[in-house]
Amino acid sequence: MLNLSGKVALVTGSTRGIGRATAEKLAEAGATVIITGRSEDRAVEVAKEIREKTGSETFAVGMDIGVKESVEGAFKRITDRFGGVDILVNNAGMNRDTLFVRMKLEDWEEIIRVNLTGTFLVTQLSVKGMMKKRWGRIINMSSVVAFIGNVGQANYSSAKAGLIGFTKTLAKELASRNITVNAVAPGFIETDMTEDLPEDIKQGFLNQIPMNRFGKPEDVANVVLFLASDMAGYITGEVIHVNGGLF
Numbered sequence: 001m002l003n004l005s006g007k008v009a010l011v012t013g014s015t016r017g018i019g020r021a022t023a024e025k026l027a028e029a030g031a032t033v034i035i036t037g038r039s040e041d042r043a044v045e046v047a048k049e050i051r052e053k054t055g056s057e058t059f060a061v062g063m064d065i066g067v068k069e070s071v072e073g074a075f076k077r078i079t080d081r082f083g084g085v086d087i088l089v090n091n092a093g094m095n096r097d098t099l100f101v102r103m104k105l106e107d108w109e110e111i112i113r114v115n116l117t118g119t120f121l122v123t124q125l126s127v128k129g130m131m132k133k134r135w136g137r138i139i140n141m142s143s144v145v146a147f148i149g150n151v152g153q154a155n156y157s158s159a160k161a162g163l164i165g166f167t168k169t170l171a172k173e174l175a176s177r178n179i180t181v182n183a184v185a186p187g188f189i190e191t192d193m194t195e196d197l198p199e200d201i202k203q204g205f206l207n208q209i210p211m212n213r214f215g216k217p218e219d220v221a222n223v224v225l226f227l228a229s230d231m232a233g234y235i236t237g238e239v240i241h242v243n244g245g246l247f
């Protein structure tokens with residue numbers, strides 16, 4: 001098994017879905033894991049569950065990545081407790097789907113603010129400690145729609161495509177400090193985000209997936225675990241697709 005003991009990992013939006021599965025995998029590998037979500041109460045519950053299941057140390061903090069003050073407040077607590085983070089998984093994200101012709105400026109701005117600017121805020125506060133330690137792992141959660149587009153997701157697919165440019169640039173800027181920066185691009189994964197889609201839309205996606213099944217949060221979490229480990233130490237600026245062959 002990959003050994004992450006001694007490492008502190010921050011996973012944004014880790015109270016459910018892909019983020020939670022990732023936090024659990026990192027904790028199983030021995031990392032101390034910081035669970036975050038907009039609701040601190042929920043983060044506390046999940047942190048307790050993961051601690052009991054894995055035996056690794058966990059820490060919970062409420063953090064809305066779309067609000068600068070919230071990110072700064074959370075980081076103060078993280079830094080006071082741990083000094084900094086070694087592994088950052090920028091997982092938190094949201095969508096607000098509507099056809100482009102009907103998309104309001106607020107729909108556009110909100111999705112860019114959370115998915116892209118939120119990632120900027122959290123990453124900027126995380127890299128300083130990594131640079132000092134000369135070791136770090138940053139993994140950004142993009143999406144297959146950044147590469148193939150999707151009806152109703154002009155805002156979301158733009159934000160997720162932005163994360164690819166962000167990943168590749170940071171990889172170049174931080175490589176000399178032994179910090180790797182990679183992106184994971186999931187296809188259709190069974191989580192709350194995809195649960196409410198109409199059946200015909202789901203079936204339409206399924207028809208395009210050669211492996212003929214939707215992904216599970218663990219399918220994505222396994223790749224994040226690998227990228228966070230020493231086994232992936234010479235991989236940076238890369239995008240790993242996890243989509244059952246969809247793209």
Ligand code: NAI
Pocket residue numbers: 012013014015016017018019036037038063064065066091092093094114118141142143144185186187188189190191192193194
């Ligand atoms: P989810 O909706 O179950 O989980 C998203 C998490 O992000 C939740 O914990 C939510 O509270 C948190 N979050 C949302 N806005 C936030 C904010 N402003 N501040 C802090 N936390 C916030 O969704 P899922 O599927 O687990 O998604 C995880 C990541 O994977 C997201 O970035 C999503 O865009 C991405 N993704 C998901 C795919 C899927 O098919 N489920 C496909 C491709 C990418």
